[in-house]
Amino acid sequence: MTDQDMNELKLELAKSIRMLENIQLLDMNGHVSVRVPNSEYFLINARKASRASISVEEIVMCDMDGTLVEGELEPPSELHIHNEIYKRRKDVSSICHGHPHWQTVLGIADIPIKPVFSIGSFVKAFTYFEDSSLINYSEVGQKLAEALGEDTVIQLRHHGSVVVSTDIKSAFATAVYVEEHAKKLYYAALLNPKHKVLEGDNYRRTSETAWSPSIVQKVWNYYEEKADMENVFKGILGK
């Protein structure tokens, strides 16, 4: 990978973190990572870097044991979410972990999160991980990775969620729509306990048409442009 490619990857990661923070999906403690192509390493935000103002200089590199291999700053304490999933899932190249409000509320209320609207219905599974503690050592990370299995989303009860995908932009789009399902489901459940989720053939057909690389790019472009208009990327290149 050339230095220019590495810098572009760090910039895209820093942008994703600021964008997710800006739409309240990450909060001050969440983290996003990306696998460095054709390597045994991944990039992730530094633990103490502000998610609202992170720059490319605050992105660090770790190996698959969670050891820091590049950068001076400490990685997040929940780093083991990332290295344990990357070790098991060769198809995964980006991971988001945040503490989104509506998903957490539904987890506390014990209302299973299901796809409930057509846009975003590509998100297929919302299983729960019952250990609500920080994923700050490798044994819990391993348990989480096993519980995730081949899915793209797992809810951490009383804690947040983990989203995995093939690249930064599709992980971003997935994170956006999981929270949209949770928010809509919250209000629908208040209005009617017998609310209707997407299911059966209707769900299958809807979800098949809801996901394509162009849709992912459209979602990314929309939020990137909004963030740009709100000056969210100020100072992202560092000094």
Ligand SMILES: [Zn+2]
């Ligand atoms: Zn967490």
